[in-house]
Amino acid sequence: MSSDPERSADLLALYDRALPDVYGYLRSRCGSTALAEDLTGETFLAAVTAVRQGKAPTVAWLITVARNKLVDHWRREAREQRSLHVVEPEVHDPWDVRLDVLRARDVLYRLGPQNRAALTLRYVDDLPVPEVARLLGRTRHATEALIVRARAAFRAAYEEGSSDD
Numbered sequence: 001m002s003s004d005p006e007r008s009a010d011l012l013a014l015y016d017r018a019l020p021d022v023y024g025y026l027r028s029r030c031g032s033t034a035l036a037e038d039l040t041g042e043t044f045l046a047a048v049t050a051v052r053q054g055k056a057p058t059v060a061w062l063i064t065v066a067r068n069k070l071v072d073h074w075r076r077e078a079r080e081q082r083s084l085h086v087v088e089p090e091v092h093d094p095w096d097v098r099l100d101v102l103r104a105r106d107v108l109y110r111l112g113p114q115n116r117a118a119l120t121l122r123y124v125d126d127l128p129v130p131e132v133a134r135l136l137g138r139t140r141h142a143t144e145a146l147i148v149r150a151r152a153a154f155r156a157a158y159e160e161g162s163s164d165d
Contacts, residue, residue, distance in 0.1 A: 077113035
């Protein structure tokens, strides 16, 4: 086992190497500089704990921790806004509109936390539905229904915004 000064130096080197990746990952997904900074801090606190336990965190490990911190944030936010309405799932979704990326990102940030989490994990992070379900703490069926509702909410908000152009 290495000494405390060696562990500190290793942790500082990891911080310098990983900070742009961890912060960039969070900033691009959460829509708030302050939130991205807070979650980045929490992620590196987890790294300090891991190092104290004799583990050697990697950049990939930190990104996974950052993703989990973001999901936890979305869960907390969702608990505060438990006003989701049950909607019948759509069987077919033929929406083939080319999206304006900036407007799409703005619409995504205005969605409720559960919708935003589901769409981000599924379409931005390109995770399969079972993994999205695991991260959100939901069943696969409930997650599929959430994704359908989130897409509908996104589409409605996006199309509503197109009348402003």
